[in-house]
Amino acid sequence: MLEWLHIENIAVIEEADIRFQPGFNALTGETGAGKSIVIDALGAVLGGRTSRELIRTGAERAFASAAFSGVSADLPGLAECGAAPDEDGCLVMQREIGSDGRSLCRVGGRPVTVSQMRRVGEELLNIHGQHDGVQLLDEERHVAYLDRFGRTEDVLAAYQASYSAMAELQKKISALRMDEAEKARRMDSLRFQIDELERAQLTPGEEEGLAERRNLLRNGEKYLSALSGADYCLSGGEESGGAVSAIRDAEEALYGIRTLGEEMGRLYERLGALRSEAYDIAETVRDLRESFDFSPAELDAVESRTDLLYRLKKKYGATVEDMLAYLDRCRAELDAMETADDTLARLEKQLTGARKAVEEAGAALTAARKAAAAELEARILRELRDLDMNKVRFAIDFAPREPGADGCDTVRFLMSANVGEDLRPIARIASGGELARIMLALKNVLAEQESVGTLVFDEVDTGVSGRAAQKVAEKLAQVSRRKQVLCVTHLPQLAAMADTHFSVEKGERDGRTYTKVVLLDRERRKAELARITGGAKVTPALLESAGELLDEAEAYRATL
Known part of the structure; x- marks a missing residue:
């Protein structure tokens, strides 16, 4: 679980300390206040890409530090960099970014490379960005999602070994089959x-x-x-x-x-x-x-x-x-x-055997994927029902193709948003809100398969409103009972459902812009929810409505 995040000189944030809590943590604030900068800082300390542009104007360096609790000493990636959590299971990750663009990374106090930091970070926290839903439009990613859910690593590795051997033979044969005049x-x-x-x-x-x-x-x-x-x-x-x-x-x-x-x-x-x-x-x-x-x-x-x-x-x-x-x-x-003719005949014979091995390994991979697809379809549909998409049909389509590096299948996610409509590729028919909810459903299902303890959602509510927003809030509350959830949101339904609510506030001092992160109590939460709902003018009616929203959210969380 993410315990705290310390930020220095990142964009408009001069310095901030955020102590996160178990369950559902929400961050709200005006557009441009710096909510996503908190996510950027978190991404940086987990080994994500950064640049000198992230450094606050006038500062020579930026710094971010995060502490995680309940970390196992056997966490993948730790042994590689020689790091380990302390005796209480706490692991601190730090990253300093200089004005020359170079980074100094530490995990558990030990200097590490950015790639080593990223390897450890991937096991601790998963960030779902506000544009991740667009990834569903790229059908080449669908097979990767399926493999990740079905844990087909071993079957895929066996297929790729066979495919690599066949590709190498094909390369040798092609080199021998040159034009006679050129030869x-x-x-x-x-x-x-x-x-x-x-x-x-x-x-x-x-x-x-x-x-x-x-x-x-x-x-x-x-x-x-x-x-x-x-x-x-x-x-x-x-x-x-x-x-x-x-x-x-x-x-x-x-x-x-x-x-x-x-x-x-x-x-x-x-x-x-x-x-x-x-x-x-x-x-x-x-x-x-x-x-x-x-x-x-x-x-x-x-x-x-x-x-x-x-x-x-x-x-x-x-x-x-x-x-x-x-x-x-x-x-x-x-x-x-x-001796090319003799060699060519020998390689052709080997290629026949290699093709057969690829076909067998490909068939095994296809079988494993289809078995995983049936389960994933059912799981996604259950998640979509929870997200108020009761009429949606979701299916995973398989089509054979020539063997490639990732198998012999073309995998596509299909859906039908309305009753009576045929299943079609998601890219052709899904709206922005539907994409956001399908991606949320997929993330939730995949997260159940992984040991990651913290899920971060950066404006997962894009394109979502009304009843659908309430369903998304309830789904995040459900997920937060299994894993820690951090959510940057503009929707009052999601903010009200949180166990812990932070406000990201921007102000000016001495001609400079400053951003701070404030933990809200119930009264300030009511005011923030009223602002989100009604804008700049907060009326008693909006405050009363915000209180009712908090009460309803608290009652729902009590049922989980």
Whole structure:
């Protein structure tokens, strides 16, 4: 159950705290006062879509927080985000919306993503917007409503698995059944590319080696000159010794005094190590100088190979490894095309089996849907009778169609509003008030199948008046005995039927518009009902009528 809602800087609401009660909660107020903004705030804190436009002018952020009681630790979605209700079963959900459009979401004090927040919110509260009745006009939604009522998830999942397998086979077969001329062109292109890449005899990692060798060959004279200079300095020439010889002479000079003290001994050892290192370096320099064979022909070959790799990379990949991977793909594609006839025959055989599996799964899904449809028809009709639609007939029509992602059925909701009229699609004959009541009936039936504890109706009374409005009010009162109900309304019948009544009031202060939400006692409820009924001029007669309406509503609730 929704315990309270806290709002900061959302549209015209600077700050508001609303403590909801069990049963039927009604919100009323002048048009534009901000009633639907309360619903928008509630939708935001449950993970609904928002934008920076929701933020109150002049504020840097908007914030909404809601607390729910009686939340089970096993509620779907909680484990995914690592959140949990407290020991009393209370769960707090918070959302902050910044001026940059970004949101900061928390569930049970833990940061979560918007999608995770939405997943949890869907299990706690269901919002029926004032335009939801129009959804009934979209016949593509009818099968989804039926599946939701019939809980056909498992049967539908089995069908969709079979359908996906069949669709994948059809995709493969379609790819193999290309035009023969196009196929020949593609095979010629593949053979050319394979031949060009195979003739190149690519080797992984050769680019790096080529670059290093080319750089060396391009600087051959400089390389040899540097090595020769280093060799002379280290090893000397015919007329003089080099550094190695000088270090050896120094070592021999200290040989006779190496035992005269610890310091002399260490110095002698260091000279010995230095001579060994210098000797190794000199040998390495000499080997490099003697092994380097500068050949203009080799430089030309390296340049040519580098140019070849450059040209191939422009066509087949950014690196040698990428080109080799592309070569493997070309070989595999060419092989598949050369053996296409055999593959096609094999896939056709598999497709026959896949079609049969889809037909069987589709038949099982249709059977499950028809069984659910019979029950849903009866339930909807009972609800419509309660909503003063005694003459209405409602039926769910099935028509076979080609298998699709959601089954092999076209499902349509049909109705007849008047005696003697044929059943026809809802979109063609239902009025606005009838759509609102049918949607309310459907929502009530679906809600009974779900664990959601709170139902929110935003102006569910659109297009409804008179006796029908009273029936809608009674239906919401009945529902509120099983689940908490929040209703934004303009009808006195619905507002009077509520157990708890809030007024959303707009005013001005310091040149700014402010909205507040006020809990009404009986006297203020009478005044609000009189305003709703008679407009700006509230007369004693209207107040007396409002009192009678409250008394009648209280008497009706006592019978539930």
